[in-house]
Amino acid sequence: MRLHDLTLTYRRHPAVHHLSGRFAPGSLTALVGPNGAGKSTLLKAIMGAMRPHSGRLELEGIGRQDIAYLPQIAELDRSFPINVLDLVALGAWRRVGMFGRLAGSHVEQAREAIAAVGLAGFERRVIGTLSGGQLQRALFARMLLQDARLLLLDEPFAAVDARTTRDLLALIARWHGEGRTIVAVLHDLELVRAHFPEALLIAREPVAWGATASALSPANLLAARRMSEAWDEAALPCAQAA
């Protein structure tokens, strides 16, 4: 997936400026940056939920249906009366569609996915009764079922306990081993250094993109922090474009 001088706007304010580069097929990239750096916006643009303000996004043979997106857990209505099995079975959407009937094989796959994330026995539990970690496991099970080639994870480990993080990291490693392309928004730099070979550091503008060790060098991190501090509401127009 290739990005050409991509500029994205969020509520008509520029959120990501002039980003160019490529997520290689099968790469495992951490998307890192200060709060409000445009990380979630970038993921949403990749999944096609928003149109770029300028520049292009080239998916290189991946269709919309090959993309799986894990929203931030806060975007989910956790009081919604739906049980774990039904939530996970939504992962079969691409095969079942909006109107199709859920076949026995899909339910079976959903059960297997639930077992794979360590939630066996929770099938009939309403999602409102799950802890943050358990809910995140269920969402990963849904992604398992989606069987997508490009996976976009928005803060998968926020509000998640250490053990769940470890289990879900193993799942991500498995997907990486299967040759899927993965982009994950993350905050924990130690975790990124330990588990993600590549990193993209952004602070409204791209700071560094490449092997994690060099991309997240102290100099780059400092630069990212400076840029996010210097940015303020008054300086909205895109400086480079002017």
Add this chain to the structure above:
Amino acid sequence: MLDLLAGPFLDYGFMRRALVGCLALSLGACPLGVLLVLRRMSLVGDAMAHAILPGAAIGFLVAGLSIVAMTIGGVVTGLTVALLAGLVSRLTPLREDASFAAFYLVSLGLGVLLVSVRGSSVDLLHVLFGTVLALDNAALFLIAAIASVTMLTLALIHRALIVECLDPGFLRAVGGHGMLVHMLFLALVVLNLVGGFHALGTLMVVGIMMLPAASARFWSENVAGQMAIASLLGFAACVTGLLFSYHHSLPASPAIILAAGAIYGASVLLGRHGSLLASALRLRHLQH
């Protein structure tokens, strides 16, 4: 006892008609109410019911007490207000509930004004509180047709509606047409409110949509179950209200809504999930 409960329906055609109309209304409107509650749009239903009023009034001014004219007018203004309110909240910082409130207050004022221009206060009461005891064939067919369309459409877009509410990002990612589904849903709500207003009037029709739906939340933990229970409770409220109004010579439409209110109160206190009783029992269970 049996005579007290079944007698009025056996003896009088208008009671049977009211019963059939209420059954159709409960089957269509109550499941929509459940979705409105889940989508945190309870007040939107209220707003739309008032938005119907000016349209129905214009229909009334043009063609008198004609079901067709009042229905078309109601649907048109109901949908217009839904669209305008959505637009205002999207284009300005005003939140959706506030923009809906603004539109429905204006609609209510306009509607009452229009009706009183030519009609009598009896006509106004008819529009505001309905005529469940005087449903003619045309009204019954209209309510039944709307209920059928509602159930079929809900069955078709059920999955998308649920996902759009639970996890809108997911629906976008799998390419579901969230906006289209939302509009269809709003159209169904307007249709049912219009159908219901002939029976219960614009002020009361929201009650049969929302009260059973809010009650159902205390009895089931899944959407389909809540919809079925809401329809059941809605119908029970209608029967109770009709009988009460018959035996005590009271107006039917407020009696029905009060019955639904009583069921709501009982559900809050005694329901299986999350009611005060259920919470108290759970607390005791945890303490021992």
